[in-house]
Structures are given as structure tokens and as C-alpha cells.
Amino acid sequence: MAFSLPALPYDTSALAAQGMCQETLELHHGKHHNAYVTALNGLIESKGLAGKSLEQIVAEAGKAGADGAPVLNQAGQHWNHILFWQVMSPKGGGDKLPGTLAAKIDQDLGGLAQFKEAFKQAGVTQFGSGWAWLIVGADGKLKVTKTPNGANPISTGEGTPILGVDVWEHAYYLDFRNVRPNYLDNFLNKLVDWEVVETLLKNGGLKSGQSA
Amino acid sequence: MPMPMSRRTALFGGAALAAVFATPRAWGQAAPPPSGPFTLPALPYAPNANEPHIDAQTMEIHHGRHHAAYVANLNAAVKDHSQVAAMPIEQILAKLGEMPEAIRTALRNNGGGHANHTMFWGVMGGKGGTPSGELAEAVTRDLGGLDKLKADFNGAGARVFGSGWVFVTVDRAGKLALASRPNQDTPLMDGGRVLFGNDVWEHAYYLKYQNRRPAYLEAWWNVVDWEKVATRYAAAKAGTLTV
Ligand SMILES: [Fe+2]
Ligand SMILES: [Fe+2]
Numbered sequence: 262m263a264f265s266l267p268a269l270p271y272d273t274s275a276l277a278a279q280g281m282c283q284e285t286l287e288l289h290h291g292k293h294h295n296a297y298v299t300a301l302n303g304l305i306e307s308k309g310l311a312g313k314s315l316e317q318i319v320a321e322a323g324k325a326g327a328d329g330a331p332v333l334n335q336a337g338q339h340w341n342h343i344l345f346w347q348v349m350s351p352k353g354g355g356d357k358l359p360g361t362l363a364a365k366i367d368q369d370l371g372g373l374a375q376f377k378e379a380f381k382q383a384g385v386t387q388f389g390s391g392w393a394w395l396i397v398g399a400d401g402k403l404k405v406t407k408t409p410n411g412a413n414p415i416s417t418g419e420g421t422p423i424l425g426v427d428v429w430e431h432a433y434y435l436d437f438r439n440v441r442p443n444y445l446d447n448f449l450n451k452l453v454d455w456e457v458v459e460t461l462l463k464n465g466g467l468k469s470g471q472s473a
Numbered sequence: 474m475p476m477p478m479s480r481r482t483a484l485f486g487g488a489a490l491a492a493v494f495a496t497p498r499a500w501g502q503a504a505p506p507p508s509g510p511f512t513l514p515a516l517p518y519a520p521n522a523n524e525p526h527i528d529a530q531t532m533e534i535h536h537g538r539h540h541a542a543y544v545a546n547l548n549a550a551v552k553d554h555s556q557v558a559a560m561p562i563e564q565i566l567a568k569l570g571e572m573p574e575a576i577r578t579a580l581r582n583n584g585g586g587h588a589n590h591t592m593f594w595g596v597m598g599g600k601g602g603t604p605s606g607e608l609a610e611a612v613t614r615d616l617g618g619l620d621k622l623k624a625d626f627n628g629a630g631a632r633v634f635g636s637g638w639v640f641v642t643v644d645r646a647g648k649l650a651l652a653s654r655p656n657q658d659t660p661l662m663d664g665g666r667v668l669f670g671n672d673v674w675e676h677a678y679y680l681k682y683q684n685r686r687p688a689y690l691e692a693w694w695n696v697v698d699w700e701k702v703a704t705r706y707a708a709a710k711a712g713t714l715t716v
Contacts, residue, residue, distance in 0.1 A: 435680075
């Protein structure tokens with residue numbers, strides 16, 4: 262088997278009214294994400310990845326440290342973008358969260374406003390390229406964190422992501438130029454599909470279904 | 474008797490013109506009011522000077538927003554550290570390990586960003602072509618000639634995963650070497666000197682080249698000012714090159 266670029270769960274123009282234009286989605290999905298998939302497939306044989314799941318590859322590459330970087334860059338980015346497309350929706354945004362997720366955010370993170378502020382801060386302070394995350398940690402509690410480049414909380418062993426936002430400049434430069442904080446506000450207030458996040462919380466995270 | 478109008482105009486015009494030339498002209502977004510020892514240098518050319526290879530809008534945002542933010546954040550970091558604030562940026566970067574831990578990361582990211590971009594503006598604005606004289610000899614001797622340098626430099630730039638820079642470094646003996654660094658790191662942090670370098674953060678090329686970093690790396694050579702690079706080379710050998 263090989264890795265494949267999953268179709269977007271919505272049209273490339275579907276998020277334009279919510280701050281993510283068609284060109285951004287076309288490039289981000291069709292060029293950037295696709296390039297990670299192609300590069301990862303090119304590593305299957307030389308890095309002995311055959312038969313492994315994407316999640317297993319990401320975890321092992323993370324444990325391997327610097328030696329694992331070439332694989333993690335591509336495998337992590339493949340996994341990260343699969344999650345990213347899923348957690349956005351044309352009907353996303355708003356402050357009405359499903360019950361289980363809302364209660365957990367209240368309990369673990371001090372409420373939605375505090376969570377949003379922490380998540381935005383994580384994204385703003387991830388210097389260079391990377392991701393900000395909402396994860397379920399080893400202790401079962403929600404936690405906000407961030408990772409550089411292609412890493413993620415699976416590769417760092419920090420926990421299970423249930424929401425992630427791409428803060429590579431390619432994710433927002435056409436729509437927001439240098440103003441990353443506005444992109445993050447827009448993501449939280451207009452793009453996140455909280456129903457999907459609730460489902461990921463209940464299901465123990467995303468299963469990509471992809472393997473080498 | 475009043476001065477003839479034409480003469481007055483000529484005098485006034487001449488003075489005004491001189492003032493324009495005497496004052497470094499700040500293109501694009503004005504720098505924020507000085508709030509510390511570090512200042513955003515004016516672009517040494519108009520924002521459209523590197524068209525069509527680098528578009529004016531990219532230059533304006535890159536200089537007036539990105540670089541300006543590094544300067545502002547650097548000033549904020551040294552605000553309560555007067556000894557650090559008094560140091561030249563290249564010394565701060567060379568001695569990062571000795572800097573106060575509380576501001577070390579801010580100095581690395583924003584100080585590196587300030588030094589890198591100051592160098593970057595200073596080696597562009599040209600018409601490409603080829604280096605000459607002693608610099609050309611060094612390129613041939615140490616980097617296999619200009620064609621090989623371009624291929625190796627573009628390859629190294631393409632391989633930077635995420636944000637970063639690709640550089641040619643120069644030592645006191647005039648020896649050149651290729652280097653790449655992540656984010657805003659720079660060979661200055663290892664006590665080295667940068668002859669020139671190219672920014673491969675996506676903000677440097679996304680508006681014009683989108684995901685096509687290799688096309689940007691290729692096109693960038695058309696705006697290199699080899700005379701300015703030669704001046705930097707001479708300064709490096711004289712021990713006077715800073716950032
Ligand atoms: Fe991305
Ligand atoms: Fe830059």
C-alpha cells in the first residue's frame with residue numbers, strides 16, 4: 262500500500278466566506294499536502310516503513326530524534342494535514358460547543374474563553390513553522406500545546422490531538438499576510454467544527470486509516 | 474528688490490533635493506517610533522527595485538512588517554537589560570549562551586531576524602550577473618564556481634524544512650562556505666560571518682511563488698548586487714564586517 266491524499270471534506274471554495282479563500286485551499290491541499298504524501302511514499306522503501314500505519318511511523322520517527330527527522334517531516338505533515346482538513350467546516354465556528362467537549366474544556370482549561378486565548382498564544386508563539394494543538398494528555402486532561410515544523414503530539418509522546426491548527430505561513434499568508442493572530446482568531450471563531458472535535462474527544466483521537 | 478522667482482525656486486528646489494538625498498529614505502511602512510537601541514534600517518532601494526523577481530508588495534510587507542516586528546520584539550527583550558541593550562547585535566548573537574536566560578530565546582529569534590534581514594536587504598537591489606575580481610576567485614576556489622554555487626545554494630535552500638535561511642559564510646582569510654540554518658538562526662551565532670544569504674521563510678516568496686520555493690531560489694540570483702557582496706567580502710577580510 263502507499264499513502265494517499267485524502268479528498269477535502271468540502272469544496273475548495275467552501276471556506277472562503279469564513280476567511281480561508283479558494284486559492285489557499287487549492288494550494289494547501291493540492292500542492293503542500295500532496296507534496297508531503299509524495300515525499301513520504303518516496304521514503305517507504307529506503308526507510309523500511311512498509312506495513313506500518315501512519316500513526317506508528319510518526320511515533321517511531323519522533324522517538325528517533327534527529328535521525329527520524331526526514332521521515333517525521335513528511336509523515337508528521339501528512340497526519341497533521343489530514344486532521345486539519347477534518348476539524349474545519351463551512352458550518353464551523355461559533356461558541357456553542359457540544360456538551361461533553363464544553364464540560365471538559367470548562368473543567369480542564371477554565372472555560373472556552375481561556376482555552377481560546379491559550380490556543381491562540383500557542384499558535385502565535387510557535388516561532389517559525391509549526392502547529393498549535395488541543396490534546397488529551399496522558400493524565401486524561403485536556404491540554405494546549407505546540408510543536409515545530411512537522412512534529413505533533415504523537416511524535417513527541419505528549420498526547421492525543423483532537424484539534425490542530427497549521428501555523429506555517431502557507432496556511433494564512435494569502436488571507437492574512439503576516440498577521441498570524443488574526444488567522445488564529447478567525448480559525449477559532451469561524452472555522453473550527455466543534456462537533457468533529459467532540460467526536461475526536463469521544464473516540465480517542467483521529468485514526469487516519471493510512472499505512473505504508 | 475525681490476529675488477527673481479525662478480532663482481528662488483531653483484535655490485529652494487536645490488535645497489529640498491539635497492535634503493532628500495541626505496536623509497535615508499524610508500520606503501514602505503514607516504518604522505515604529507524608536508523604543509529601544511535597535512532600529513529598522515531603511516530599505517536601500519524602492520520596494521519595486523527587485524521587480525519582477527521579487528514583487529513590491531512582498532518587499533513592503535517583508536521589510537515594514539516582518540523585519541519591523543523583529544526589531545520591536547528585540548527592543549522589548551532588552552528593555553530591562555541595559556548591558557545587553559548596549560551591545561552590537563553581532564556580539565549579542567555570538568554570545569547568546571552568556572545572555573540572560575530569561576531573554577535568550579527572544580534574542581536568538583528576534584536578534585537573528587534583525588541581523589539576517591539587515592544583511593538580506595543589503596545584498597539585493599542589483600541586476601545579478603557574475604562576481605568579479607578577488608570575490609570571483611574565491612567563489613571558484615572554495616565553491617566550485619558560480620554555477621556550482623548556485624546549484625548547491627538552491628539545493629540547500631530547498632532542503633530547509635520549514636522556515637530558515639541559506640548562507641554563504643566568509644572567514645577572516647576570505648574562505649567561503651555554504652551553510653543553512655533553521656528559523657532566524659545565523660552563522661553569527663557560531664562566531665562566523667555571513668557574506669550573503671537568502672530567506673526561505675514562506676513569507677519571502679509566497680505572494681509571488683506560492684509553494685514553488687525552488688523557482689524563487691532560482692529567480693533570486695537576478696537581484697543579487699555583486700558589488701555590494703564584494704564590499705562585504707573586503708570588509709570580512711579586513712575584520713570590519715558586522716551583520
Ligand atoms: Fe500546511
Ligand atoms: Fe524574512
